[in-house]
Amino acid sequence: DAGVIQSPxxxxxxxxxxxxxxxxxxxxxxxxxxxxxxxMRGLELLIYFNNNVPIDDSGMPEDRFSAxxxxxxxxxxxxxxxxxxxxxxxxxxxxxxxxxxxxxxGEGSRLTVL
Amino acid sequence: AQKVTQAQTEISVVEKEDVTxxxxxxxxxxxxxxxxxxxxxxxxLVFLIRRNSFDEQNEISGRYSWNFQKSTSSFNFTIxxxxxxxxxxxxxxxxxxxxRGGGNKLTFGTGTQxxxxx
Numbered sequence: 001d002a003g004v005i006q007s008p009x010x011x012x013x014x015x016x017x018x019x020x021x022x023x024x025x026x027x028x029x030x031x032x033x034x035x036x037x038x039x040m041r042g043l044e045l046l047i048y049f050n051n052n053v054p055i056d057d058s059g060m061p062e063d064r065f066s067a068x069x070x071x072x073x074x075x076x077x078x079x080x081x082x083x084x085x086x087x088x089x090x091x092x093x094x095x096x097x098x099x100x101x102x103x104x105x106g107e108g109s110r111l112t113v114l
Numbered sequence: 115a116q117k118v119t120q121a122q123t124e125i126s127v128v129e130k131e132d133v134t135x136x137x138x139x140x141x142x143x144x145x146x147x148x149x150x151x152x153x154x155x156x157x158x159l160v161f162l163i164r165r166n167s168f169d170e171q172n173e174i175s176g177r178y179s180w181n182f183q184k185s186t187s188s189f190n191f192t193i194x195x196x197x198x199x200x201x202x203x204x205x206x207x208x209x210x211x212x213x214r215g216g217g218n219k220l221t222f223g224t225g226t227q228x229x230x231x232x
Binding site for chain 1: 147149151156157158159160161164205209211219220222223224225
């Protein structure tokens, strides 16, 4: 079975550009999470969805970040405009039981903003 | 507020040594879940184990074992006879009981980098 699929795996962009990260969760999982990993802050939850509805977006850094889940099989995380401090690895994860169950992570999208 | 502390930033061992990774947590809930995840050099996060707060039985899976002690709020992870392939960053994580909408945050510790050398 396919796991969580993220694209792109690597993205290098210039400050001010729009960045869109994509995620396809595991089929049947009702929860989808976006995490960011940096050396300074570790793993941070940005936002999560349950049945395509955003439940908690308190981790989204600022208005430049937005996330959508138009259907059960697709989610996007958008940064507009991007800044160098957004450079990080962004992970998407899905789960059947929410935060109390096993999270299945994608391979991550490594973003570098110059 | 929930918190997870992994005091060991980096551990280096020689292959075949046993190694224990420490995890101490804080929570006010009586029902919670503890996890360990592994992040190998390739970067993906891999689930290792989940334990709920009512089950203090230790668990063994091959060379891996976990010691859960509520009295000391610890959930330590031991690798017996370590191998080079065990080299990775290991994260301990805590989630308080589900509430409406699917639960609270899964809080990760800062991770322990384990290096196993020949």
